[in-house]
Amino acid sequence: MIWKLCLLCLAGGLGAVHAGPIRKSGGTADKAAPQEEVNVLMFGVIQLSESLNYVFETTEAKIERISKTLRSHEETLQRLGKQAEQAAEVEQQIKGVVQLLQEQMAKQQTQSQITKDWLNSIEKDEEELKAKVQQLETYINSAAPDTLKELQDKVEEHFQLLRGLQTWTRVQKNDIETQDEQLSKLQKMSEALS
Numbered sequence: 001m002i003w004k005l006c007l008l009c010l011a012g013g014l015g016a017v018h019a020g021p022i023r024k025s026g027g028t029a030d031k032a033a034p035q036e037e038v039n040v041l042m043f044g045v046i047q048l049s050e051s052l053n054y055v056f057e058t059t060e061a062k063i064e065r066i067s068k069t070l071r072s073h074e075e076t077l078q079r080l081g082k083q084a085e086q087a088a089e090v091e092q093q094i095k096g097v098v099q100l101l102q103e104q105m106a107k108q109q110t111q112s113q114i115t116k117d118w119l120n121s122i123e124k125d126e127e128e129l130k131a132k133v134q135q136l137e138t139y140i141n142s143a144a145p146d147t148l149k150e151l152q153d154k155v156e157e158h159f160q161l162l163r164g165l166q167t168w169t170r171v172q173k174n175d176i177e178t179q180d181e182q183l184s185k186l187q188k189m190s191e192a193l194s
Contacts, residue, residue: 112176133155
């Protein structure tokens, strides 16, 4: 639009040159000179308008390319922004999982230690019970035959109790080993997520 106006003004200016008064002079050389000047000016104006048109077209193409590039960069920035938000959300979720795993590990370690202490106490009680059974057997061997049957029954009762304790102790040991394995797995998961 601007270029059309420029060309219109230029054409109007050239028309004014033709429409303007021609200098009258005495020689024919003076009349030919203004026409040559007009022709030179016309040629210059035409070249100028072509140059301006070329600059306009190339500038317009460059502006269009720059606009496309800017739009592309804006879209890329928006995508990167969304990806950054998603990465931040994933990071928060991972931190939550790691914290939960650490809490579970701490609880299992505490429970495992309590169970180990309790099993040690039971093993100590078992040893004491074995010693008492041996003392009873010794007493039975040296006691009178009529009390022997009663003592044998008591020994059998203690022996059954001792067997039950041994079985229960084995079950608790297995539970502790299972808890230790789970705790080890949780520690490995926590280290892998950290």
